[in-house]
Amino acid sequence: MGLTRRDWLQWTGGAAAGVMAAGGLQAAFEEHFQAATPAAAGEQTLITSCGICSPSCGIKATVKDGAIRFLEGLEGDLSGNGHLCGKGAAGAAFTYDPDRLKYPMKRTNPKKGLDEDPGWVRISWDEALDTIAAKIKDAITRYGQESLLFVTLPSPDVWMRFMNAIGVINRIDHIDECFLTDRIIQRYTTGGKTWCNDFENSKYIVLFGWDILAKAKLVYANGIVDARDNGAKIVCFNPQYSATARFADEWYPIKPGTDLAVALAMIQVLLSENLYNKEFVDAYTNFKDYETKIREHFAAYTPEWAEQESEVPADVIRRIAREFAANGPAIVPAHKKTLCANYANGSQLVHAISILNILAGTIDRPGGRYFPRSVNIPGVDNIYPPPAYPPKQGRRIDGKEKLPFVLEDGGGMFSTLTDGILNRYPGMIKFAFFNFYTALGFPNPPQMFEALKTIPFLAVMDIIPTDTANFADIVLPHVTYLEANDLVARDYKAKYPQVVVRQALIPPMFETKSIAYVGLELGKRLAPDYFKTPAGEFINLNTLLDEKTKRSGLGGSFAEFKAVGIYENKQPFTPRTTFATAGGSGKCQIYVPQFAEKGADPLPVWRPKRDLPSPEYPYYYLTFIPAVHRRNTTENNAILHEMFPTNSAIISTALAAKLGIKEGQTVRIRSRVGAIELPAHLTETIRPDAVMVAHGFGHRSKFLTKAGGLGARDGDVIPAQTIDELVKAGNFAGAACIMDAVVNIEPL
Amino acid sequence: MNAEQTAFLTFAGSAFLSPEPARLLALARELGDAEFVEILETQADGLEQDYNRLFLNPLGTPLPPWQDANQEEARLMGEAHLSALEWYRRFGVAPQRTSDPADHIGLLLLFYARLLDDAPEEAEAFRIRHIDWIPEFCSKVETQAQHPFLRTLAQRLRQVLA
Amino acid sequence: MAKYGWLLDAKRCIECRACESACKQWNGVETGINVRYRRVNVSESGKYPNVKTQALSMACNHCENPWCIKACPVKAIWRRDDGVVLIDRDRCVGCTMCAQLCPYGAPQFNIEVRKMEKCTMCVDRIDAGLQPACATLCPTGALKWGKWDDIQNKGAAQVPGFANPNQTKPNIRFVVSGWGK
Helix, strand or coil: CCCHHHHHHHCCCCCCCCCCCHHHHHHHHHEEECCCCCCCCCEEEEEECCCCCCCCCEEEEEEEECEEEEEEECCCCCCCCCCCHHHHHCCCHCCCCCCCCCCEECCCCCCCCCCCCCCCCCEEEEEEEHHHHHHHHHHHHCCCCCEEEECCCCCCHHHHHHHHCCCCCCCEEEEHHHCCCHHHHHHCCCCCCCEEEEEEHCCCEEEEECCCHCCCCHHHHHHHHHHHHHEEEEEEEEEEECHHHHHHCCCECCCCHHCCCCCHHHHHHHHHHCCCCHHHHHHHHHHHHHHHHHHHHHCCHHHHHHHHHCCCCHHHHHHHHHHHHHHHCCCCCCCCCHCCCCCHHHHHHHHHHHHHHHHHHCCCCCCCEECCCCCCCCCCCCCCCCHHHHCCCCCCCCCCHHCHHHHHHCCCCCCHHHHHHHHHHHCCCCCEECCCCHHHHHHCCCHHHHHHCCEEEEEEEECCCCHHHHHEEEEEEEEEEEEEEEEEECCCCCCCCEEECCCCCCCCCCCCCCCCCCCHHHHHHHHHHEEEECCCCCCCCHHHHCCCHCHHHHHCCCHHHHHCCCCECCCCCCCCCCCCCCCCCCCCCCCCHHHHHHCCCCCCCCCCCCHHHHHHHHCCEEECCCCCCCCCCCCCCCCHHHHCCCCEEEEHHHHHHHHCCCCCCCCECCCCCCCEEEEEEECCCCCCEEEEEEECCCCCCCCCCCCCCCCCCCHCCCCCCCHHHHHHCCCCCCCCCCCCCCCEECCC | CCCHHHHHHCCCHHHHHHCHHHHHHHHHHHHCCCHHHHHHCCCCHHHHHHHHHHHHHCCCCCCCEEEEHHCCCCCCHHHHHHHHHHHHHHHCEEEEECCCCCCHHHHHHHHHHHHHHHHHHHHHHHHHHHCCCCHHHHHHHHHHHHHHHHHHHHHHHHHHHH | CEEEEEEEHHHHHCCCEEEEEEHHHHHHCCCCCCCCCCCEEEEEEECCCCEEEEEEEEEECCCCCHHHHHHCCHHHHHECCCCCCCEEECCCCCHHHHHHHHCCCCCCCCCCCEEECCCCCCCCCCCCCCCHHHHHHCCCCCEEEEHHHHCCCCCCCCCCCCCCCHHHHCCEEECCCCCCC
């Protein structure tokens, strides 16, 4: 059907797009439509990176007619090895979720509560940023920097620069619920980030609570599959028989919180029978300097002793330790929540695991934990050096100053934040900004909701509506990773450097922006001297990305690199012979003198978990994250929601029989801090003295049209901590104790 | 449909795209619609809040104003978006905001009004594909809206489209 | 004789459900109405602590002797020359007889359009020389797709929990040999 010239002019008003003709109704059409060429958009293949979890698997995306059609893995990508997990494959459903945040909004109803309607009014980005800047300035002037609370990771670099530029002392992230203990221990025992596990070359793999397969983290899962194909033996200690246990040769339903006992006993066997890798230990560690102390320290941690604590038979522990030594390369992976943060003895467990890997002689060696060989992508402080940042002054809301190693690290602390806000320094926080975090991620979320009520001004930036947003004064909509641009180094499996691009598959929808934009714009308003280039102009995010691309050697510009998509330098892997441990000895440290100097344990000592079964609370509380979900951010994704819509109380058939609980019956799980009610699901795969609940559910907002109102918050029964509790427990590396609870179970 | 009704469709489309009271008042006067003029002159307060609460609520949208989001399987940038884009393209136009879904109720109404005026032989096919979902949407707006402007708008639109 | 089939190595399944997501994405299968062409079914056996689990990713087995075709009263299901079994949605009247007879739960009732639908082996992909979406995304090689000539001798016809293959002769084999590339 052809159009006459008269029709064409009529459709476009005969004027350039965007020019308003006279007459309101007549202009309405032109206000919202523009001339377009009739050519249909074709099909494009674009390379990008996933953004659901940190390994950021490479994506080959099919985009048709400006809409994301299909996501699959990227061949050659080190993280995903050419694949995506169920979450990554469902990524477009985040971008196209009708519930996603779209425009900046402010509240007009001053009353805050989970059931209050905030009375949202849409505002422009400029108004949102002006308001937030004014609130920050006011808080600093009247109450000092300590009155600002930023609950956010320290990235991206432009956002961190803003926080540094205004002297934020209270920046809190969730890393104490994740890898904080491991990062601190590695700083002193091996000198680097040992997140890379060379599983495909391992011959003996011991897993303490490490449940990566059941979380579908492909970068490691692929390695475990390779290890199996290459004839490795896998031993799994976990109170639950999960998908990870299914991949193991031996599974032991260890008593929760006692992995430390088994690890200590394994060290005892290796030392007392002299089964450790002498060549590595003598050449590259401080063993000889502290040998007597070390041998004496571990002597009492016999397998017989460990059996009493862990219920793992002594002869099994002894045999596994011997096999570990004889069938190298051997590895004990650590990293992330499942063993770093769960219990009060997390610091000790991670230290013991590091020692096992050191004794196996596989630090930065084939088959072991190794340091990533990364492309050095310079940050904004490197490209546009800032003036000196102001000193961070004031009181720390999370009490980190009482834990010197946590203070030095800078990460954390979710587990002490609510105590800080409600009890230690009530009323100190006048302004808070939550970036991509919500109360559900804290222990004892109801306590966090109480804490939020005491904060006069709250800004929330996120992708999906959260219960925390319900308390916000201003809500800011963040782009999804499929609408973002970045350079992503492969840090989780990097024997050679590799970078994969992240490029927007579609332009950001509605008025979504990135947190980097927020950092830059607030910086322009509140600390302009920190946001100028040497030429005196304000930093431009696109130019910055071009500079990063150029200076990393990835190409002449970001546009040039994104057409290529992947950069790698397949340099040969040269194992390290010096180790950058703190203190400058150049060696791995088994005994850590720096810990002793500051009143922490220089060698791991046995400590039990914090909460132990009692007559009132006889059962262990376990949590997990389903393979198709990620923290508490994916429950509303249409595809993932269908696979796993809600949580249940998972208990063994034996325990159910004892308590008179039937499949599907509602039970109440109660701890010393709270209670939840869930339908029971019976299984044979879990210890009969435990109950297991999936994390991430219990979103209240009825406006989350899929996830809202479903399930219970697992965190409601998990105690938060005071900083003094951590100190008293010898928890010097700040483990959040995110699973350290015991409960009562009652059928209803 | 007569000229008065298509003009109303343009008015309704504009209102769904932006609830700015002063502009809507000017349009209502041009339309010569006494009922809307009266509401906007005397009760403009709270219109934006109610609009945001219904259509753009950051806690989750109870009445997402895009056709795809009102199918049983709610999503954005789905079949209706692609189909609307194709319709617009055939007539040489595209939405101003290219990064937003093309099946916004306001865009569909504006386009439908133009079709009725300038290419009425095409209007029926467009109505079946992209307008027939609107009366049910209007019923929900009537039930859930608190502001009289939105309730009246939905009621009148449902009548015009019947 | 079918041209294609599935090769399932259940021990390699990590239950990541990339196969389910990929299928949903590629085929635009509606969410929220419990229609999933492919599902990972996890079953357990034994008693604690001697417990075992098994994860089987199941879609349609595009059988040699499809009972769904026999069951359909309006001849809405048909088999291509290469063995792919497809439902003609225009002819389907939603009587659900195919679902009642299929031993594998492949045909499913879409409550919105009141018709049956199921796995199509991604015919648009295989006709373009690609693999079905599910097999394309499986990270561990638990789910493979390929020429039936290659697959039919690569494993067992049945595993626990899988219906007797002699009934419909599904084009699927289960790897029962051990680890190793």
